[in-house]
Amino acid sequence: MGLFSKDIETFEDLFLHQLQDVYYAENQITKALPKMIDKATDPALKAGFETHLRETEGQIERLEQVFSMIGEQAKGATCPAIEGIIKEANEVAGDIADKAVLDAALIASAQAVEHYEITRYGTLIAWAKQLGRSDCIDLLQATLDEEYATDDKLTSMATSKDNARAAAAEPA
Amino acid sequence: MGLFSKDIETFEDLFLHQLQDVYYAENQITKALPKMIDKATDPALKAGFETHLRETEGQIERLEQVFSMIGEQAKGATCPAIEGIIKEANEVAGDIADKAVLDAALIASAQAVEHYEITRYGTLIAWAKQLGRSDCIDLLQATLDEEYATDDKLTSMATSKDNARAAAAEPA
Numbered sequence: 649m650g651l652f653s654k655d656i657e658t659f660e661d662l663f664l665h666q667l668q669d670v671y672y673a674e675n676q677i678t679k680a681l682p683k684m685i686d687k688a689t690d691p692a693l694k695a696g697f698e699t700h701l702r703e704t705e706g707q708i709e710r711l712e713q714v715f716s717m718i719g720e721q722a723k724g725a726t727c728p729a730i731e732g733i734i735k736e737a738n739e740v741a742g743d744i745a746d747k748a749v750l751d752a753a754l755i756a757s758a759q760a761v762e763h764y765e766i767t768r769y770g771t772l773i774a775w776a777k778q779l780g781r782s783d784c785i786d787l788l789q790a791t792l793d794e795e796y797a798t799d800d801k802l803t804s805m806a807t808s809k810d811n812a813r814a815a816a817a818e819p820a
Numbered sequence: 821m822g823l824f825s826k827d828i829e830t831f832e833d834l835f836l837h838q839l840q841d842v843y844y845a846e847n848q849i850t851k852a853l854p855k856m857i858d859k860a861t862d863p864a865l866k867a868g869f870e871t872h873l874r875e876t877e878g879q880i881e882r883l884e885q886v887f888s889m890i891g892e893q894a895k896g897a898t899c900p901a902i903e904g905i906i907k908e909a910n911e912v913a914g915d916i917a918d919k920a921v922l923d924a925a926l927i928a929s930a931q932a933v934e935h936y937e938i939t940r941y942g943t944l945i946a947w948a949k950q951l952g953r954s955d956c957i958d959l960l961q962a963t964l965d966e967e968y969a970t971d972d973k974l975t976s977m978a979t980s981k982d983n984a985r986a987a988a989a990e991p992a
Contacts, residue, residue, distance in 0.1 A: 728907040729908045
């Protein structure tokens with residue numbers, strides 16, 4: 649288990665807790681993505697999720713490097729936020745029979761995950777700067793850049809053929 | 821209760837479910853913000869949360885107008901994502917004694933809430949376009965613009981005096 653929130657006293661503790669939160673979240677995402685790959689019907693979306701799964705594995709390694717830089721062991725702290733986001737993704741996608749509507753729902757769920765990561769890495773970078781841990785920033789920024797790029801790709805998919813297809817679909 | 825996820829068959833159903841999800845989320849946010857106002861110690865942060873509470877009430881009214889435009893009654897659908905984000909915010913802020921560290925944690929939590937709203941309104945706008953519901957877009961876009969502005973203000977706070985204060989604070 650990571651740092652309990654009751655143990656947060658200093659700004660360094662807060663940074664460590666956030667790092668553990670994101671580490672837990674990234675690990676949950678690697679478990680959620682294979683299910684999203686299975687469900688996605690559009691080959692481009694499926695391929696996009698596969699790419700993001702490999703990226704997420706690299707992001708976990710970067711977090712492990714940051715833990716090492718600050719002299720801490722890599723540990724996760726349970727993150728109710730990502731659990732809620734993934735639970736909602738599963739609930740919504742769970743029973744959609746229409747393939748195009750299902751793909752649209754999966755894209756929206758993936759964007760909710762991306763935005764959670766964007767906000768948390770943005771926070772970690774701001775805090776690392778203020779703690780004078782510029783050595784950690786490049787690693788965190790590399791991941792943040794990937795998250796923005798993934799979100800942009802998902803936005804392109806959400807506004808293009810997949811959803812036009814879903815909007816044109818006959819009711820089941 | 822709003823539309824159950826098992827009732828999602830068409831793209832219109834998906835749009836309605838997402839609208840109900842965001843409506844539930846905004847209402848949960850109006851309950852969470854007064855607690856964040858109470859906890860915040862920096863007067864600028866407290867004032868920022870108060871402004872956002874009033875904005876959120878306006879955003880709920882806009883959602884009610886969108887429900888009306890599509891001929892539906894305004895209803896919420898339980899949103900595990902916002903519940904998780906708020907639960908995490910309460911857990912982290914719950915026991916921090918140092919005022920500056922607490923404010924930094926509150927800013928980060930508020931940004932997680934903003935990013936959830938940003939992704940959901942972005943999705944609703946993309947879907948409204950594809951459903952040919954351009955009448956709904958202006959209302960949704962007005963709220964999305966407010967969410968981005970609030971997130972920008974929070975980023976300014978996260979990278980300025982509050983956190984510098986927290987980073988300089990003595991361990992408790």
